[in-house]
Amino acid sequence: MVFTILLITLAVIVGIQFIYYIFIFGQFSFAKKTTSTTLTKVPVSVIVCAKNEVENIKKFFPILITQNYPEYEIVLIDDASTDETLELFEEYEKEYTNVKVVKVKNNETFWGNKKYALTLGIKAAKNDYLLFTDADCFPNTKNWISQMAEQFTNEKSIILGYGAYEKIKNSFLNKIIRLETLLTATQYFGWAKIGKPYMGVGRNLAYTKKEFYSAGGFIEHMKVRSGDDDLFVNQVANKSNTAICFTPESFTYSEPKKSFKDWFNQKRRHVSTAKLYKGFDRFQLGLFYISQLLFILLAVILLAFQFEWMLVLGLIIFRYAFTWVSLGYAAGKLNEKDTLPWFPIIEILLIFTQLNVFFTNLFSKPVHWK
Structure with a gap:
């Protein structure tokens, strides 16, 4: 029963990610120059x-x-x-x-x-x-x-x-x-x-x-x-x-x-302002980050216990397929295509770096303008 709930949750998370990457980010990714x-x-x-x-x-x-x-x-x-x-x-x-x-x-x-x-x-x-x-x-x-x-x-x-x-x-x-x-x-x-x-x-x-x-x-x-x-x-x-x-x-x-230390400190400065955004913006950014984190955690747990592994694997492949399509078009516009092959690994690193930044900023203030 627990694993069934986790599988349903994973499917919902993939759906949320699909909305973000295709219907929201896709507004830019698939846009033509005006x-x-x-x-x-x-x-x-x-x-x-x-x-x-x-x-x-x-x-x-x-x-x-x-x-x-x-x-x-x-x-x-x-x-x-x-x-x-x-x-x-x-x-x-x-x-x-x-x-x-x-x-x-x-x-x-x-x-x-x-x-x-x-x-x-x-x-x-x-x-x-x-x-x-x-x-x-x-x-x-x-x-x-x-x-x-x-x-x-x-x-x-x-x-x-x-x-x-x-x-x-x-x-x-x-x-x-x-x-x-x-x-x-x-x-x-x-x-x-x-x-x-x-x-x-x-x-x-x-x-x-x-x-x-x-x-x-x-x-x-x-x-x-x-x-x-x-x-x-x-x-x-x-x-x-x-x-x-x-x-x-x-x-x-x-x-x-x-x-990495200098980059981490830079991220601390950038992230420190997000808490002051408008309510809707904080919500949509938070939902996107949580959906990223839960996707990784749920996929790992379900695969580790081999629960409906073919269905889980199908969701994972589908998720990476539409993210690569969306980011691929965006990377083409912004001349960053060489980064895409590393996306699965870098995404995981970014997710947990973001988590680290959040907790670090709770206990100390980042250094700002020189």
């Missing part, structure tokens, strides 16, 4: 916040300053750096007429708070259309601004882009990081396509000043160190005002973590 209705290229302010990032700025600034776009400025925010970041910014400001530097001094109230620094940068920006990336990121092409900005319309004032990680040969950790990034993007793009946007990534995100000021900036979550991207999107994004951009020319790339 052309924008924008008739003119709007002036854009690119916002880059940096704290002790002088080496990354040297590498990536040349890609920003040579973008193929008629009218844009680059707002470089130095958040009280102790290296030569500010000096380098000031050199760029002297050399290029479309570069503006914002100097942020340590503030007792907002010490080490990236949202405070970003707020000052947004206020200093001269254009109404804002495009954000991080100091350790670089656009994939010189058409990054063009691809992201063309998604703006009279109705669409928030644009969610894809922030990828560079590939490192012969690194299994790199495959873990990139497959997780693929799965996360497939989720938030899929939910955005059905009119329920819940997050975006600051490595590649755009919105208007009007949206920022209408929401009162970051005031609702200013005391939370993380969340300048996902918490803001969760607060203001809706079916009417949000669009996604997933052309390869619009991607940004970041250098991934090289050690």
